[in-house]
Amino acid sequence: MIGRYLSAMTEVLRRTAGENIRLVRFLYVDHGGIVRGKSAAAARLAERIESGIGHTRAMMAMSMVDELSPVEGMGPVGEVRIKPDPDTFVTLPYAPGAAAMLADQVSPDGTPWDGCARTFLKQAIAELAAEGYELQASFEPEFSLGRHEGASFTPIDESLCYSATGFHLAHDYTIDLVDALIKQGLEVEHYYPELGHGQQEVPIRHATALRAADNHVLLRETARAIAIRHGLWASFAAKPLPEQAGNGAHLHASLWASGTNAFADPSGQYGLSSLGYHFLAGVLAHLPGLVALSCGTVNSYRRLAPQMWSGAFACYGPDNREAALRICSPIGSAGSVNLELKPVDSTGNPYLTLGAFIYAGIDGIRRSLDPGEPLLVDPAVLDPSERDRLSVFRLPSSLGAALDALEADSYLMSVLGALRSTAYLAVKRSEAAHFSGKDVEYECRKHWLNF
Structure with missing residues (x-):
C-alpha cells in the first residue's frame, strides 16, 4: 500500500x-x-x-x-x-x-x-468488501447548456429529444467536452441531446465506486469549464428552467465477486440474482431518507415528481422508468444486468449518495430483505388504494420532508456518523429555510448559477 x-x-x-x-x-x-x-x-x-x-x-x-x-x-x-x-x-x-x-x-x-464525505464512501466500500463484494457504478448525468446573460439562463436550442438538430447545434462544444474528458482518463459511453431545451447527457463508463464518484466530480467541472471557454454556461441543477425537463444523474450499479457479476442469474426473475433482490430491497427500505442525500437541494424536488421519469414512487420493476429502482435488461451479455436508481441528481454529494446506497444495500443483504412484487406499470396511474395494497408510496416531495425521513432512519444516521449527519442536516435545513418564501425565479437562478 x-x-x-x-x-x-x-x-x-x-x-x-x-x-x-x-x-x-x-x-x-x-x-x-x-x-x-x-x-x-x-x-x-x-x-x-x-x-x-x-x-x-x-x-x-x-x-x-x-x-x-x-x-x-x-x-x-x-x-x-x-x-x-x-x-x-x-x-x-x-x-x-x-x-x-x-x-x-x-x-x-x-x-x-468524521466530517469528510469521500471518507464516508471509502468506509462503505470497506464494509461491502467485508461481505465479499465490490460495487461497480456509474452516474448518468444530464445538464443544461445555455448562455448566462445577467440574471437569465437561456438554453442554446429548442431542439427535440434525441433530435439530429440537437447534435448539430451543440457539436463544437460537445467534441471539445469529449476530448477533455478522454484526456483526463474518463471513458465516455454515449452522448445525446436530451428532452429539455439545451439539455445534454454524457454518461461515463462504469468503474469501482470511488472512481465513479471521482469521475462524476471531474465531469461536472469539465462540462462547466468547457462551456465557459465557449462563452456558454453548463448547469447541473435539477430544474434550472422550471418549465423544462429536469436534470437527473441516474445511478447504475452492480456487485461483483471474483470477476463475476453477483447480480446476474439467468434463472432468476428478470435475470436478477437473489442477492440482487436483497440489495434492492435494502435500498427501497431506506429510500425516503436516502433521497435527502441523492436529491440534495430544494430545487431537486421540482424534478422528483410523478410522470417525470424521475422515480418519484418507492417501487421497482424491470425496465420501468417511472419506478425508483429499475432492473436493467442485460446489454451484450447476461452478466451486464444492473440496478438503476432514478431519484438522483448532480446537486447531491456523489460520495454521500453512493456511500448511502451501498450501506442500504448491505442492510438488505444482511437481513435478507424481500422487495415484494415488481411493478409493471407507471405507479402514478394506479389509484391510491391499489398503491397501498402494493406498498408503493410517494417519496418525499420536498427537501424538508426528505430530511425528516433521513433523521428518522436510525440506520442511515448511524452509518453517516454523529458529526457528518448533524452537519448535513444543519446545512440542508438552512438551505430549505433560505429558499422558503422565495419565488421560483430566485430559486432557479441560485441553483443554475451554483450547480
Missing part, C-alpha cells in the same frame, strides 16, 4: 514537471453539494501531497449560498487538511498550467476526519 502511494506520488511529480504545471487543485465536495478546494504551487507540491493544505473545519458547514450553519466541531476553531489522492491526478485540458486531484479531508495528524 505504501509502495503504491509512493509510486503514484512520484508519477504526479514527474508529470507536473514534464507538463509545465504551475498549480494543482485539491478538490472536494461539501455538504451543500458544491465542488470546492484549494490549489498548491508546483514548487511545494511534494510537501503538500504529504501534509495536505490547511483548511477550516467550518467549510463543511457551509451551504450552497455560502451561509455558515452553527455545527459543533465545525466552527472557527479547529483545522483539517485537504489531502489529495495521487491516484486521481489529472492535467486539466481546459486550464493550461493547471492540474487537479480529488481529496479527502483529514485531521492534522493524518487520520480520517
Whole structure:
C-alpha cells in the first residue's frame, strides 16, 4: 500500500514537471453539494501531497449560498487538511498550467476526519468488501447548456429529444467536452441531446465506486469549464428552467465477486440474482431518507415528481422508468444486468449518495430483505388504494420532508456518523429555510448559477 502511494506520488511529480504545471487543485465536495478546494504551487507540491493544505473545519458547514450553519466541531476553531489522492491526478485540458486531484479531508495528524464525505464512501466500500463484494457504478448525468446573460439562463436550442438538430447545434462544444474528458482518463459511453431545451447527457463508463464518484466530480467541472471557454454556461441543477425537463444523474450499479457479476442469474426473475433482490430491497427500505442525500437541494424536488421519469414512487420493476429502482435488461451479455436508481441528481454529494446506497444495500443483504412484487406499470396511474395494497408510496416531495425521513432512519444516521449527519442536516435545513418564501425565479437562478 505504501509502495503504491509512493509510486503514484512520484508519477504526479514527474508529470507536473514534464507538463509545465504551475498549480494543482485539491478538490472536494461539501455538504451543500458544491465542488470546492484549494490549489498548491508546483514548487511545494511534494510537501503538500504529504501534509495536505490547511483548511477550516467550518467549510463543511457551509451551504450552497455560502451561509455558515452553527455545527459543533465545525466552527472557527479547529483545522483539517485537504489531502489529495495521487491516484486521481489529472492535467486539466481546459486550464493550461493547471492540474487537479480529488481529496479527502483529514485531521492534522493524518487520520480520517468524521466530517469528510469521500471518507464516508471509502468506509462503505470497506464494509461491502467485508461481505465479499465490490460495487461497480456509474452516474448518468444530464445538464443544461445555455448562455448566462445577467440574471437569465437561456438554453442554446429548442431542439427535440434525441433530435439530429440537437447534435448539430451543440457539436463544437460537445467534441471539445469529449476530448477533455478522454484526456483526463474518463471513458465516455454515449452522448445525446436530451428532452429539455439545451439539455445534454454524457454518461461515463462504469468503474469501482470511488472512481465513479471521482469521475462524476471531474465531469461536472469539465462540462462547466468547457462551456465557459465557449462563452456558454453548463448547469447541473435539477430544474434550472422550471418549465423544462429536469436534470437527473441516474445511478447504475452492480456487485461483483471474483470477476463475476453477483447480480446476474439467468434463472432468476428478470435475470436478477437473489442477492440482487436483497440489495434492492435494502435500498427501497431506506429510500425516503436516502433521497435527502441523492436529491440534495430544494430545487431537486421540482424534478422528483410523478410522470417525470424521475422515480418519484418507492417501487421497482424491470425496465420501468417511472419506478425508483429499475432492473436493467442485460446489454451484450447476461452478466451486464444492473440496478438503476432514478431519484438522483448532480446537486447531491456523489460520495454521500453512493456511500448511502451501498450501506442500504448491505442492510438488505444482511437481513435478507424481500422487495415484494415488481411493478409493471407507471405507479402514478394506479389509484391510491391499489398503491397501498402494493406498498408503493410517494417519496418525499420536498427537501424538508426528505430530511425528516433521513433523521428518522436510525440506520442511515448511524452509518453517516454523529458529526457528518448533524452537519448535513444543519446545512440542508438552512438551505430549505433560505429558499422558503422565495419565488421560483430566485430559486432557479441560485441553483443554475451554483450547480
